[in-house]
Amino acid sequence: MADTLREITCPACDAKMAKIYMEEAGVNVDVCLDGCGGILFNNRELEKFDEQHENADEIFKAYEGKTFNPVEQSEVRLCTVCNTPMVKQGAGVGNIQIDVCNTCGAKFLDHGELEKIRKLKDKDLKYRAKVDSLVDAVVAENQMPISGGIGSFAQKHIKTTPFRAAFENFVYNYLENK
Ligand SMILES: [Zn+2]
Ligand SMILES: [Zn+2]
Incomplete structure (x- = not known):
């Protein structure tokens, strides 16, 4: 567990980070206000935001x-x-690469990444059940014998991860923009 009161420098640009007290969560986060705008969250703090x-x-x-x-x-x-x-790790439903410290649990987000992660997570919570039931329906439908065409393509590929990811993306975008 990291010491939240010690002054620390930014992992990305070495500027001194400012402590910002987050009233509702009751924690301090370090923000690079005089440099790159990055945010350093200590162990498990990111989950609160x-x-x-x-x-x-x-x-x-x-x-x-x-x-x-x-x-x-x-x-x-x-x-x-x-x-x-630090190592790069996917956040925001895996779409945003953030820096994670496997020793102390700190997570560093570049400027703008927190906003993106919050939006993606929201979208995921809103549509996950819908996307899952749509994917399941397509899978079930394509278990029926189909000869040739798009049906057999789907039958062959829908259970593989890249196809599912592409399909999910398509459904997310469709539902977001309709
Ligand atoms: Zn910085
Ligand atoms: Zn660390």
Whole structure:
């Protein structure tokens, strides 16, 4: 468990991070207000802010009127809480690559990623049941003998992950934009 009161530097740009007290969750998060705009969450803190209904106003208020320096997102970052190299991990239903420290549990998000994760998670919660039942219906339908054409293609590929992921994406986008 990381020390939330110690002043730490940003894993992406080395600027000193500002402590922001999140009233509702009762925790401090470190935000790179004078550098890249990244956010460092200590162990399990991100879970308190990754859904739209969870209050993250203090962070977004602190961002107001500021511009942030771009950083190279693909490079390996060093956890500034415990000095361990961080690893890239999917967040926001796997679509956003964030930096995670497997030693202390810290998670670093580049500027803008928190907003994206909150939106994706919301969309997922809203549509997951719908998408699952649609996929199941298509799978069930295609277990019937079909000779040739799109039916046999679906029969062959629908249970493989990339096909399902593509189908889910299609359904998400359809339901979001209709
Ligand atoms: Zn920074
Ligand atoms: Zn760490």
